Amino acid sequence: MINYIAKKVYTTSKSFKNRIYNHFDTPVLVLAYHRVANLENDIFKNAVTPQTFFNQMKYLRDNYNILRFEDDWANKEKKSIVITFDDGYEDNYTEMLPIIEKLQIPVVVFVSTANIETESDNWDYELENIVMHGNLPINIHIHSNIINKKWEINTSIDRNNFFKEIHSILVEKGNYEYKNIIFEQIKSQVQYINPGKNINKIMNKQQLKKLSMSKYITVGTHSVNHLSLPTLTYEQQYKEITDSKNYIQKIIDKDVNLISYPFNMYNDDTLDIVKKCNFKKGAAGLPGAWHENRNNSFTIPRNSVVNEDMDKFIKRIHNYWTK
Numbered sequence: 260m261i262n263y264i265a266k267k268v269y270t271t272s273k274s275f276k277n278r279i280y281n282h283f284d285t286p287v288l289v290l291a292y293h294r295v296a297n298l299e300n301d302i303f304k305n306a307v308t309p310q311t312f313f314n315q316m317k318y319l320r321d322n323y324n325i326l327r328f329e330d331d332w333a334n335k336e337k338k339s340i341v342i343t344f345d346d347g348y349e350d351n352y353t354e355m356l357p358i359i360e361k362l363q364i365p366v367v368v369f370v371s372t373a374n375i376e377t378e379s380d381n382w383d384y385e386l387e388n389i390v391m392h393g394n395l396p397i398n399i400h401i402h403s404n405i406i407n408k409k410w411e412i413n414t415s416i417d418r419n420n421f422f423k424e425i426h427s428i429l430v431e432k433g434n435y436e437y438k439n440i441i442f443e444q445i446k447s448q449v450q451y452i453n454p455g456k457n458i459n460k461i462m463n464k465q466q467l468k469k470l471s472m473s474k475y476i477t478v479g480t481h482s483v484n485h486l487s488l489p490t491l492t493y494e495q496q497y498k499e500i501t502d503s504k505n506y507i508q509k510i511i512d513k514d515v516n517l518i519s520y521p522f523n524m525y526n527d528d529t530l531d532i533v534k535k536c537n538f539k540k541g542a543a544g545l546p547g548a549w550h551e552n553r554n555n556s557f558t559i560p561r562n563s564v565v566n567e568d569m570d571k572f573i574k575r576i577h578n579y580w581t582k
């Protein structure tokens with residue numbers, strides 16, 4: 260309860276400050292998308308359907324100024340929007356690109372590179388496939404130095420809760436070693452792992468190259484392995500950031516100097532590395548609008564968008580300006 264009140268006071272005062280800032284400094288609202296697809300089950304709430312995406316983009320284009328992520332956002336006269344996509348799913352190429360080209364809207368796509376040349380999913384979807392679609396035993400046990408717990412899986416709600424708990428532990432604490440331990444333990448207890456339908460694929464090299472050739476697209480990095488960067492050592496983070504940057508640069512034959520942090524998580528090491536490696540901007544996940552005199556270029560606030568009716572979307576955008 261105290262937490263709730265403290266949070267409420269914090270958000271109210273933040274919102275009040277934002278309203279004042281908005282008065283003196285026209286804000287930029289950065290939106291975070293992941294996928295444009297019709298998904299039967301969307302456990303991460305990652306996808307908007309192609310029709311919804313078209314409607315959302317058209318509304319934004321007709322009502323706001325749309326800026327490129329890499330632009331200098333100073334001295335704007337009108338409220339502005341920036342569109343970002345994380346992870347680099349294949350549907351960004353097949354579904355998103357035709358829509359933004361038609362509407363002439365600039366988009367930045369932050370790509371995680373580990374699975375560009377594999378048939379595997381990023382670890383989030385791999386976990387989803389194993390836990391949500393595999394044949395789980397009634398009792399599942401994970402024992403490690405971070406967690407030692409048994410779950411009873413009788414219903415789809417149990418399964419869902421187990422998935423969410425493991426996913427959030429991995430987001431918070433999943434460095435390479437810990438992620439491998441958890442995956443190995445789960446896999447060893449699942450009797451059948453569904454091979455999956457390949458609907459969560461990351462773009463391959465040719466798709467990424469073609470995407471990058473559109474004048475409306477800028478490509479940035481989202482690390483190699485899509486792990487939460489603060490779970491890693493300085494050296495590991497350095498490698499995640501520079502390896503992915505160099506890999507994408509080779510494919511698209513352009514400089515990559517924009518980043519978004521997986522799960523919006525970063526620490527002082529992350530910020531030190533991106534500055535040393537001459538990145539221009541970094542997208543984080545704090546909600547709210549961006550203000551010239553208030554926000555750092557390496558922790559740009561972003562706001563999530565979901566698949567919803569237009570009236571809800573319009574309300575959501577309206578609320579985001581003052582969050």
Ligand SMILES: [Zn+2]
Binds near residue numbers: 346481
């Ligand atoms: Zn991501």
